[in-house]
Amino acid sequence: MSEPSGGPQQSLICVVDDDExxxxxxxxxxxxxxxxxxxxxxxxxxLASDAVDTASCLILDIRLGEADGLEFQEELVAADTPIPIILISGHGDIPMTVRAMKAGAVNFLPKPFAEAALLAGVREAVSRARQKRSEADRDHSLRVHYESLTSREREVMGLVTAGLMNKQIAWQLSLSEITVKIHRGNMMRKMQAKSLAELVRMADALGIRAPSAAQPNGGRRDPPTSQP
Known part of the structure; x- marks a missing residue:
């Protein structure tokens, strides 16, 4: 039976079962x-191995002598250990299956299971692991970019993503509009944001929220406009 191309050799699968x-x-x-x-x-x-940090899938038996596979799964989830899990058991029932799936299991396979079913579950688990690691790498990179901003650039980012225009930001921060444009340009470059929409998505991912007073017309008067 063959796996699709895509480098399964790059993926580490761990098996925890008390039956040799x-x-x-x-x-x-x-x-x-x-x-x-x-x-x-x-x-x-x-847990004593280095596989905890590198595994792309954990195949876990529910009954492990004195240990309980379901409880171990829930402990891993509670510890925010991002390993997709496939549970296997020769004594499974519907409530057990429901509990496992609610805890985030990729699949629950009763023994004896078909090879194709296990391989399909492993493919799904590996796909999930890659997605989680990709998201983690992206979030880390985003945080590094944000931490490179000066305090003023962070202020400008919060106000820009709240929907304020340069003139309004200048008024809020008691700066000239030209200075705001410079800070904004530096901030966009450091964040590697190609558009305002992309910057807003970054702010959402970082959990950045501008104070209510910084919202457009949010309790502060607009900057004066020149009279004709």
Whole structure:
């Protein structure tokens, strides 16, 4: 059975199951289609490894001797560990499946499961992991750009994304309009924003909110306009 191109060898799949035969079987299947695989007999063994930070998918048995796979899944979610999880069990039921899916599991597979079903779940998990890492990288880059702004440039960014024009910003900050334009240009360059719409999306992602007094006509009079 073949996997689509796209570099499965770049993805690490972890298997946590207390049954050595199950671990070996799943590992052989995944390696046969190009994935890297690490196996563990229990949650603590997995947590003690470096795979926690690099895995693209965790295949987790629900019954692990004295450990509970569902509880371990929920602990990982609570700790904000971004590993997509596939739960497997020879003793699953509907309430257990619902609980697992509500906690964010990619899939819940009853044993014995078809190879195709497991591989499909792994593909979905790897896709989710890549998306999460891409979003995390983008958010980090955005934060780095924002932290490079001066305090004045941050003020200008907040007011620009609140919808104020340069003349209004100049009035709010007691600056000349030319100075505002300079700050605005520097801010757009540092944020690598190509348009106002893109800058607004960045501000939303960063959680930037201008004070209500900075909203257009938000409690402060507009700057005076020249008379003809």
């Amino acid at each position: 035969d199950v671990r070996s079987s799943i590992s052989s299947l995944l390696r046969s289609v190009g994935y890297r695989v690490k196996t563990f007999a229990g949650p603590q063994e997995f």
